[in-house]
Amino acid sequence: MELDWSVLQRLCETPGIAGHETRVAEVVRAALEPVVDELRVDAMGNLIGIRRGRLARRVLLAAHMDEIGFLVRHIDDNGFLRLQPVGGFDARVLVAQRVHVWTRSGEPLLGALQLATKPIHLLTTEERKAPALEDLYVDLGLPAEEVRSRVEIGDMVTLARDFVRLGPTVLSKALDDRVGVFVMLEALRHLERHEAEIVAVATVQEEVGLRGAQTAGFGLEPDVAIALDVTIAGDVPGIEAHDRITRLGAGVAIKVFDSSHIPSRPLIEHVREIAARHGIRYQLEVLPRGGTDAGALQRARAGVPAVTLSIPTRHVHTVNEMAHVEDIAAAVDLLRRYLAEAHERTYQPYSW
Known part of the structure; x- marks a missing residue:
């Protein structure tokens, strides 16, 4: 078979x-x-x-x-996106992942899913904590005006990752x-x-x-x-x-x-x-x-x-x-x- x-x-x-x-x-x-x-x-x-x-x-x-994925919940003045989870995510596995934002034109925008915090070099021991979903945002690397013209509230966001074969397994x-x-x-x-x-x-x-x-x-x-x-x-x-x-x-x-x-x-x-x-x-x-x-x-x-x-x-x-x-x-x-x-x-x- x-x-x-x-x-x-x-x-x-x-x-x-x-x-x-x-x-x-x-x-x-x-x-x-x-x-x-x-x-x-x-x-x-x-x-x-x-x-x-x-x-x-x-x-x-x-x-x-x-x-599982997200919807765009908010677009801030700098063009960063805040997300609404759709399905059960563990925030610990999401930091620094890449995502696709699926705009109404049908073409996805690639973005970085980042934690709203200072770089680890600047964090004190007391400031380090486990991430929460509400602390994450998407950076599309685009000017705010372009983000607002191409992305709207409710656009679908999915994680960007290919399907691969690893020996006797599949990974995706x-x-x-x-x-x-x-x-x-x-x-x-x-x-x-x-x-x-x-x-x-x-x-x-x-x-x-x-x-x-x-x-x-x-x-x-x-x-x-x-x-x-x-x-x-x-x-x-x-x-x-x-x-x-x-x-x-x-x-x-x-x-x-x-x-x-x-x-x-x-x-x-x-x-x-x-x-x-x-x-x-x-x-x-x-x-x-x-x-x-x-x-x-x-x-x-x-x-x-x-x-x-x-x-x-x-x-x-x-x-x-x-x-x-x-x-x-x-x-x-x-x-x-x-x-x-x-x-x-x-x-x-x-x-x-």
């Missing part, structure tokens, strides 16, 4: 924060259209691809298009969750047979409260739902063994718990059986804090059996998110094999 890594690169390098997913949606549309029978967009901006099956049973796949901003979108696209591309109807949704606004998934779940009324997202791979210095969640290179993660949902146990067991039957490496995941689109899908209407298949990722919510190609391939393989037999079970919570 050969995966098209150029698609993942385009997904990761295309900007699109919550509420501003238009550019990345076009990349998804181009890859999704050839593998579905119908393609449409709902009022929220979710991109919905429907692949018809022989049976009425409906399986919904969800992977979010939006990345926005693997959360462009890699989940990639897994969904590649599973559909490699799927040979299925009986259930498959509804593949590239969702919007996940990073600000699972908003796209909530409307998609209510509007599409699935019989079962699978979210595709990243999870923490904590196999790095500074994290104790009991806090590592998953390890890079140990296989796709099958979620057992996170703070947004408790997955369907019968569905978890079905997915595990498929993995064991086909020799697909997997690890079980308990994530104490954080959630996925499955949290919204599970509670749609009268309830939906749901689970998340996760791609272990180091350095989540930084510009250096890292995933292992074998874990990504395992996620694609497990999802496509599940879809081939998704019609065979109903996932009742009790056997009586």
Whole structure:
């Protein structure tokens, strides 16, 4: 099974924060259209691809298009920009990064994300402190008049970083969750047979409260739902063994718990059986804090059996998110094999 890594690169390098997913949606549309029978967009901006099956049973796949980023909140008299975070950032990883400010003309301006403080040479010990997001500003290196003529309040700001391969891993901003979108696209591309109807949704606004998934779940009324997202791979210095969640290179993660949902146990067991039957490496995941689109899908209407298949990722919510190609391939393989037999079970919570 050969995966098209150029698609993942385009997904990761295309900007699109919550509420501003238009550019990345076009990349998804181009890859999704050839593998579905119908393609449409709902009022929220979710991109919905429907692949018809022989049976009425409906399986919904969800992977979010939006990345974390910023909006321009203020332009001061000197042309420096203050930002509104859109999604969860740790200010410690942002100082001295480069960003793109996406103006209404469509052309990005490159800027430096800096800390509003004196240089370290001039700071006293008492003045040194951990950075906060409100202390950051963007320096575009342009005269104030030009900044005000080209930038306006509400313009999207994303971190500027390329997608690269490092041995058996990929490194990029926005693997959360462009890699989940990639897994969904590649599973559909490699799927040979299925009986259930498959509804593949590239969702919007996940990073600000699972908003796209909530409307998609209510509007599409699935019989079962699978979210595709990243999870923490904590196999790095500074994290104790009991806090590592998953390890890079140990296989796709099958979620057992996170703070947004408790997955369907019968569905978890079905997915595990498929993995064991086909020799697909997997690890079980308990994530104490954080959630996925499955949290919204599970509670749609009268309830939906749901689970998340996760791609272990180091350095989540930084510009250096890292995933292992074998874990990504395992996620694609497990999802496509599940879809081939998704019609065979109903996932009742009790056997009586």
